[in-house]
Amino acid sequence: MTESAVLDVEQIKKLLPHRPPMLLVEKLGDIVPSQSATGTKAISINDPFFLGHFPERAVMPGVLIVEAMAQTAGALVVYSLGAAAAPAVYFMTIEKARFRKPVVPGDVMRMPVKLIRSRGPVWKFAGQTFVGDDLCAEAEFSAMITGVSG
Numbered sequence: 001m002t003e004s005a006v007l008d009v010e011q012i013k014k015l016l017p018h019r020p021p022m023l024l025v026e027k028l029g030d031i032v033p034s035q036s037a038t039g040t041k042a043i044s045i046n047d048p049f050f051l052g053h054f055p056e057r058a059v060m061p062g063v064l065i066v067e068a069m070a071q072t073a074g075a076l077v078v079y080s081l082g083a084a085a086a087p088a089v090y091f092m093t094i095e096k097a098r099f100r101k102p103v104v105p106g107d108v109m110r111m112p113v114k115l116i117r118s119r120g121p122v123w124k125f126a127g128q129t130f131v132g133d134d135l136c137a138e139a140e141f142s143a144m145i146t147g148v149s150g
Contacts, residue, residue: 005031007079015078016071017086021048024068025075025111033080036114039072045105060103065137066094069127073113077123077145087147092122097139107131121145 007015007028016023025039043060050058074089103109113127124142128135 005029007031007075012075013086015075015083015086017088018071022067023071024064025071028072028075028079030112031076031079034077034115034118036112037072037076037079039068039075039109039111039113041068041109041111043103043105043107043109047105050105058105060107062097062099062137065099065103065109065129066097066127066139066141068109069111069113069129069137069139070125070141070143072111073115073123073125073127073141074143074145076113077118085147087145090144090146092142092144093124093140095140097137099137101131101134101136103129103131103136109136116140 009026012025012028024041027040028037030038045058049061049064053059053061078087110130111127113125116124116126121144122142126140129137
């Protein structure tokens with residue numbers, strides 16, 4: 001059963017401990033609790049990482065693309081659990097990461113994530129990042145979510 005909820009950045013800030021400039025998901029939609037969701041992030045030349053990556057040709061760092069997918073998954077988990085406050089989220093693994101096309105200022109990343117499995121506080125997801133119809137990146141990742149209280 002798909003929920004019609006779309007969460008904006010203020011609602012996401014209640015789910016995740018991240019804050020700008022490290023908050024890398026601005027909208028969460030297509031929510032199927034405890035299963036899948038799609039995050040969105042508009043990329044701006046004003047994003048601080050572009051000062052050094054790279055000044056001559058701005059390209060979003062791949063590790064931040066994976067971080068954005070992981071934040072999408074983290075927001076889904078906390079939303080699904082009905083947590084009262086943003087928990088601590090710790091990366092455990094990143095696997096099968098592939099970068100296929102650069103993400104640059106002016107792009108809007110669409111990041112569908114899907115649960116592979118969960119065991120206690122450890123959740124593993126598969127994620128992809130698209131700009132338009134182009135697949136830019138994909139990875140599997142797991143994180144431990146602690147301090148969740150309903």
